[in-house]
Amino acid sequence: MAHNLNFNNRTGKYSFFSVKEKAWHNLGQIVEEYPTSEEAIRFAGLDYEVEQSPLFTKSVGFIENGDDIIMNDSALEVPNYFANIRTDNNTVLGVVGKDYQIVQNREAFSFFDAIVGGGNGILYETAGALGNGERIFITAKLPDYIRVGNGDDITEKYIFLTTSHDGSGSITAAFTPVRIVCQNTLNASLKNMSNVVRIRHTAGAKQRLEDAHKVMGLANKLSNELEATFNHWSKITVGDDEMKKLIRLALCPNKETLTNLQKGSFDDISTVFKNTVDDAFAYAMISESQQMETTKGTLFGAYNAVTGYFQNVRNYKDNEAKLQSIVLGETAQLKSQKAFELCETFSRLGSDSLIFN
Structure with missing residues (x-):
């Protein structure tokens, strides 16, 4: 399946939503109005929790029982490793170490709400889950634009976030300008400022996710500098x-x-x-x-x-x-x-x- 979007057997829908525009092989839900974060979570099929469960394997060996020798196949707990389980369908999303800290899908959206004070201009445009739901992604449009020349060449300002529940990668949030005329993503960072924030799923990840909006607050400064730079170029x-x-x-x-x-x-x-x-x-x-x-x-x-x-x-x-x-x-x-x-x-x-x- 080339698109790799999660199909939710419980709802019978693909875990993806987009505002107005069809994308991802025309799968998922297309909505006409920009949703709130709570609506976006539901439209994208991301309204599930992830929990950690102890990991067990079979104990290999034999024990004597009188004149008989029988196989010992009792459960043996694997120390310092856990299974991340999606609670709505009991799917194992991945195996992680003891320091891994889950960031729930709703917490990823709260990151966006925190950037602009909770709904003051942020527009959720796409969101979804890949595979079995082990990776999610969100794109949100920020207010205002980058304007080049006489104003006809316009670049919209987005923040993109992705996180995984399988231990495969960090939480990543990126400032991503998109030039409207050709839907062209203009990846750029200036001097010592970065347009990407990466946060590891270790102890304190939730706190760093909450603090990340302070770093992403540079997006406004970065967009102003980009506008001046692009106009000069x-x-x-x-x-x-x-x-x-x-x-x-x-x-x-x-x-x-x-x-x-x-x-x-x-x-x-x-x-x-x-x-x-x-x-x-x-x-x-x-x-x-x-x-x-x-x-x-x-x-x-x-x-x-x-x-x-x-x-x-x-x-x-x-x-x-x-x-x-x-x-x-x-x-x-x-x-x-x-x-x-x-x-x-x-x-x-x-x-x-x-x-x-």
Whole structure:
């Protein structure tokens, strides 16, 4: 099942909701109005609890019983490990260590409510559960926008959160601007500020989840700085050769490829990388969203060529792989961050900054 959405046998529905827009293979619940956090939990099928239960295995061995020897298969408790169990259907979601602390689904939503004081402008847009319900995700739209140029190029501001109940990963919350014209996620962080908060499921995780909104409060400051940065970039002209060079640097996959670029040995560069660069460059040149005054032949357009490639051009095996790449800090986010850093340097030093080092 490519979408990997949880199907709840109790309700007969997939554990996912979206406001107005169909997504995830047209599965789940589509609602017309933005819900409250309590409604979102219910619409997404996340209204279940997770509890820890002691873990047991069979004791292996034999005991004497008079003249007979019988197998001893009594239960033996596994020390320092527990099973996380979904209480509405008794599904085991994962095995965790003694220090793991459960963060319930409702607590994940309370994180969002805390950011803006409980419903003052935050809009829950999607939420759902994957697999057996061991991983959940939530996206919420923040008030206001990032505006570039004369105001026609608008970026919405989102916060994305995902957490797992199987011990496989941390609680992750990320500030994620999305450019409306092409639904293009603009992953970026400035200077020493990060757009991602990761919290481990250990003792104190609940407290850190409650405190995380203080860090995510930087989102407003970050969005203001991004608006100023993007507007500045939209006024800097970038030629076709500079555009392609910047794309090559941003998408460069390894040191070997970088060495070949430095030497000008393009024949030794992999066909996969060449095709990736060509696809991103083609997106920059012909995509309708790249023909706006803010993006056509500009540094802002060069940045969007990289982020837009991952969002709108690259093929993924399924939606979960796309989610992992774009939002959860894997390939797309790393390359987008590299593009951001290259554009920031270009804005200060010009084309001389595009060196293969």
